[in-house]
Amino acid sequence: MLVSQRRGEDTAVLEAKLDGVRSRLDEAGLGYEVRQVDRGRDVADDLIDAAEASDAELIVIGLRRRSPVGKLILGSNAQRILLDAPTPVLAVKSA
Numbered sequence: 001m002l003v004s005q006r007r008g009e010d011t012a013v014l015e016a017k018l019d020g021v022r023s024r025l026d027e028a029g030l031g032y033e034v035r036q037v038d039r040g041r042d043v044a045d046d047l048i049d050a051a052e053a054s055d056a057e058l059i060v061i062g063l064r065r066r067s068p069v070g071k072l073i074l075g076s077n078a079q080r081i082l083l084d085a086p087t088p089v090l091a092v093k094s095a
Contacts, residue, residue, distance in 0.1 A: 044080040052086055059089045 018034065025032045033054060037046050051059050063078055082089050 042077075044077040044084065047077075047081055048085055056087050059085050059087055061089060061091050063091050063093045065093075 022032075022034070035050055047059065047061075050056070059081065061078055061081055066076075078091060082091065
């Protein structure tokens, strides 16, 4: 698992979210690894590198709605991960 902090998000908020995710994974008996990376590198590259380094069997990414112009200007990390990942990718959208 790779965790990156969103712009403007407080570290305490991120840690609380991370604790919640860890609890849910522990309860489900799933193995996982959490890596926090420094901003500046490309998110898609970081995730793909982490998947390769850990021999991941599956990458799960969250999607959010973007306008066509937003995709064109900002690029799409999700699209790059889907196309370049060395393992299957499950893309989910928020409820």
